[in-house]
Amino acid sequence: MSLSLSADQPAVPANADDGVWLECIECGETFAPFDDIRYTCDECDGLLEVRYDELPTFDDFEGRGVWRYADALPFDEGVSIQEGDTPLYEVPRLEDDIGVEALRIKHEGMNPTGSFKDRGMTVGVRVAKELGVGRLACASTGNTSAALAAYGSRGGMETLVLLPAGKVAAGKIAQASLHGARILEVDDNFDTCLDFVQELASRGEAYLLNSLNPFRLEGQKTIGLEILEGFLADYDTVPDRIVLPVGNAGNTSALYKAFRELVQAGELAEADVPKLTGVQAEGAAPMVEAIENGADEVRRWDDVETRATAIRIGNPVNAPKALPGIRETDGTAVSVSDEEITAAQRDLAGEGIGVEPASAASVAGLRKLRNAGIVDADERVACLTTGHLLKDPDAAAAAGGDPEPVPGDIDGVLETLSDDA
Numbered sequence: 001m002s003l004s005l006s007a008d009q010p011a012v013p014a015n016a017d018d019g020v021w022l023e024c025i026e027c028g029e030t031f032a033p034f035d036d037i038r039y040t041c042d043e044c045d046g047l048l049e050v051r052y053d054e055l056p057t058f059d060d061f062e063g064r065g066v067w068r069y070a071d072a073l074p075f076d077e078g079v080s081i082q083e084g085d086t087p088l089y090e091v092p093r094l095e096d097d098i099g100v101e102a103l104r105i106k107h108e109g110m111n112p113t114g115s116f117k118d119r120g121m122t123v124g125v126r127v128a129k130e131l132g133v134g135r136l137a138c139a140s141t142g143n144t145s146a147a148l149a150a151y152g153s154r155g156g157m158e159t160l161v162l163l164p165a166g167k168v169a170a171g172k173i174a175q176a177s178l179h180g181a182r183i184l185e186v187d188d189n190f191d192t193c194l195d196f197v198q199e200l201a202s203r204g205e206a207y208l209l210n211s212l213n214p215f216r217l218e219g220q221k222t223i224g225l226e227i228l229e230g231f232l233a234d235y236d237t238v239p240d241r242i243v244l245p246v247g248n249a250g251n252t253s254a255l256y257k258a259f260r261e262l263v264q265a266g267e268l269a270e271a272d273v274p275k276l277t278g279v280q281a282e283g284a285a286p287m288v289e290a291i292e293n294g295a296d297e298v299r300r301w302d303d304v305e306t307r308a309t310a311i312r313i314g315n316p317v318n319a320p321k322a323l324p325g326i327r328e329t330d331g332t333a334v335s336v337s338d339e340e341i342t343a344a345q346r347d348l349a350g351e352g353i354g355v356e357p358a359s360a361a362s363v364a365g366l367r368k369l370r371n372a373g374i375v376d377a378d379e380r381v382a383c384l385t386t387g388h389l390l391k392d393p394d395a396a397a398a399a400g401g402d403p404e405p406v407p408g409d410i411d412g413v414l415e416t417l418s419d420d421a
C-alpha cells in the first residue's frame with residue numbers, strides 16, 4: 001500500500017457502514033468504523049484512514065464552516081461551536097518583502113478556541129458519541145487540550161488531558177481548566193504524555209482524541225478545502241504551495257488526504273496539487289531530518305526544545321502519512337531557529353495578524369526557502385498560522401516592546417512622548 005496521488009478509489013468492503021470504513025495504510029486491512037474502538041491496525045499496528053464509497057466535488061459543498069464539507073466527512077453534523085470558515089488574509093507588505101507572486105495567510109487562530117484543533121474535535125467528539133464512550137482524553141502541547149475541553153463539555157462528556165509540566169502556554173491551560181477538563185501535569189515531555197494516553201486508551205480508561213485518531217484528521221481536511229476554494233475564488237487557480245508548521249504532522253497528513261480525495265474525484269489535476277511544505281523548529285525537527293536524509297522512517301528525538309511549544313514534539317506519530325504527502329506533492333521540509341520564528345511573529349503582527357510562535361514558523365520557513373531559491377518568485381503561496389496570539393501571552397510580550405511607566409499627570413505623559421525625539 002502506498003499513499004500515492006494516483007491511487008484508485010478502493011473497492012467498498014463488506015464491513016463498510018453507510019459507505020464509510022477504516023483502512024490500514026500499511027497492509028490494506030479494512031475495519032467497520034463505529035463497531036469497536038480502534039486507533040491503529042489490528043494486523044500490523046499501521047495507521048488507519050477513513051475511506052468513503054463516494055467522494056464529493058466542490059459543487060457538493062454548501063453552508064458554512066467545517067460542516068459545509070459534510071459530504072467529505074463521516075457524518076452530516078457534529079458537536080459544533082461554529083468552527084472553520086477562518087480568514088485567508090492578504091498580506092501585501094509581507095508578500096513583497098518575502099518576494100512571491102501571491103501570499104495569503106490562512107489564520108486558524110480564528111477558530112472558537114483559537115486553533116485548528118477545533119476542526120478535528122468537532123468530528124472526533126461526534127464519533128466518540130457514536131461509539132458511546134465515557135471519558136475523552138488527549139496528550140497535548142496545549143491547544144489540543146483546550147479544544148478537547150471545549151468540545152467535550154459542549155458534548156456533555158468528561159475530559160482528561162495530560163500536559164508536559166511547565167511547557168504549556170498560559171492561555172491554553174486556562175482554557176482547558178475553565179472548560180472543565182481534569183488536567184494532569186506530567187513531569188516529562190509531550191511524547192511521553194502521548195505514550196501514556198495511548199496506554200490509558202488501550203486499557204479502556206479513555207477514548208483518545210490525539211491526531212493518531214483518524215477521525216480528527218477528517219475534520220482538519222477542511223483547512224485544505226477552504227484554502228483551495230479561497231484561491232479558486234480570488235486567483236482562479238489553487239495555490240502552488242502550502243507552508244505549515246509541523247508537530248505530530250496531523251495537518252500535513254490531513255491536507256494531503258484532502259488533495260488525494262479531490263484528485264480521485266476528478267476535481268483536481270495531479271499536477272496542480274499544492275506542494276506541501278512543512279516547517280519545524282531547529283530544536284524539534286525529526287521530520288525535516290527524515291526528508292533531508294530521504295529516510296522512510298522518522299527517528300524519534302528524545303530531547304526537544306523550542307519556544308514554539310505547540311511544535312515541541314520529537315516523535316511525529318503521523319509521519320507515515322505525512323512523509324508521502326510531502327514527497328508526492330513535490331514539497332519539502334525546513335527547520336527554523338527560535339529567533340527566525342519570533343521575527344516572523346513580528347512580521348505577521350505588523351500586518352495586524354496575531355499568532356502564537358508555532359504558527360509563525362510557517363512564515364519563517366517560507367522566507368528561508370525563498371532566500372535559498374527553493375521557493376520561486378512566481379509562486380502563489382498559502383501559509384497556515386495555526387494558533388492565536390493570545391494563546392501564549394508571555395511569548396507575545398517578550399517579542400513586543402515593553403510598556404513605559406509614566407506619572408499620573410498629562411505633563412508627565414507629554415514629557416515622556418517628547419523624549420522620543
Ligand SMILES: *Cc1c(COP(=O)(O)O)cnc(C)c1O
Nearest residue numbers: 143247248249250251310386387
Ligand atoms: C497542534 C499544533 C501544531 C502542530 O500540528 P500537527 O498537526 O500536529 O503537525 C502547530 N501549531 C499549533 C499552534 C498547534 O496547536
Ligand SMILES: [Zn+2]
Nearest residue numbers: 024027041044
Ligand atoms: Zn495493517
